[in-house]
Amino acid sequence: MALKYKLGTEVEIKSPPEKYYNIFKGQAFHVPNAAPDHIQGVDVHEGDWETHGSVKIWKYTMEGKSDLVFKEKVEYDDENRSATLIGIDGDVMQEYKSFKGTYQVVPKGTGSLAKLTIEYEKLSDDVPAPDKYITLMVNVTKGIDKLIAKAK
Numbered sequence: 001m002a003l004k005y006k007l008g009t010e011v012e013i014k015s016p017p018e019k020y021y022n023i024f025k026g027q028a029f030h031v032p033n034a035a036p037d038h039i040q041g042v043d044v045h046e047g048d049w050e051t052h053g054s055v056k057i058w059k060y061t062m063e064g065k066s067d068l069v070f071k072e073k074v075e076y077d078d079e080n081r082s083a084t085l086i087g088i089d090g091d092v093m094q095e096y097k098s099f100k101g102t103y104q105v106v107p108k109g110t111g112s113l114a115k116l117t118i119e120y121e122k123l124s125d126d127v128p129a130p131d132k133y134i135t136l137m138v139n140v141t142k143g144i145d146k147l148i149a150k151a152k
């Protein structure tokens with residue numbers, strides 16, 4: 001029996017949706033500056049910063065553990081302003097058979113609403129839900145929002 005699930009949350013941000021989405025679409029190298037306590041680096045492994053299907057390797061810290069790695073293949077949806085990071089290797093894949101983190105942004109008032117979701121399949125019943133990864137996504141989103149505000 002497959003153990004597939006979906007988890008998500010929403011975060012209101014002050015940034016315009018285009019600016020937030022563009023960080024993921026072509027400027028992911030700014031994320032370590034936006035959230036240095038959480039993301040220590042991101043490098044292109046295959047492709048480039050803005051091409052659908054490119055592969056990036058993220059170095060991150062979570063729950064006091066540093067030197068964690070997430071290798072992902074990105075899918076962009078320009079119409080819906082969403083970037084989906086599909087896990088293909090790294091620490092997260094020790095607990096999950098599949099892992100897709102999506103950052104989507106929609107206009108809301110004078111700012112935006114960031115919709116953060118994770119679709120995942122557990123390797124076993126005793127694997128916890130990836131709440132810690134949703135928390136990481138929230139922290140990254142808040143950091144990006146602050147970075148964009150400073151650039152104004």
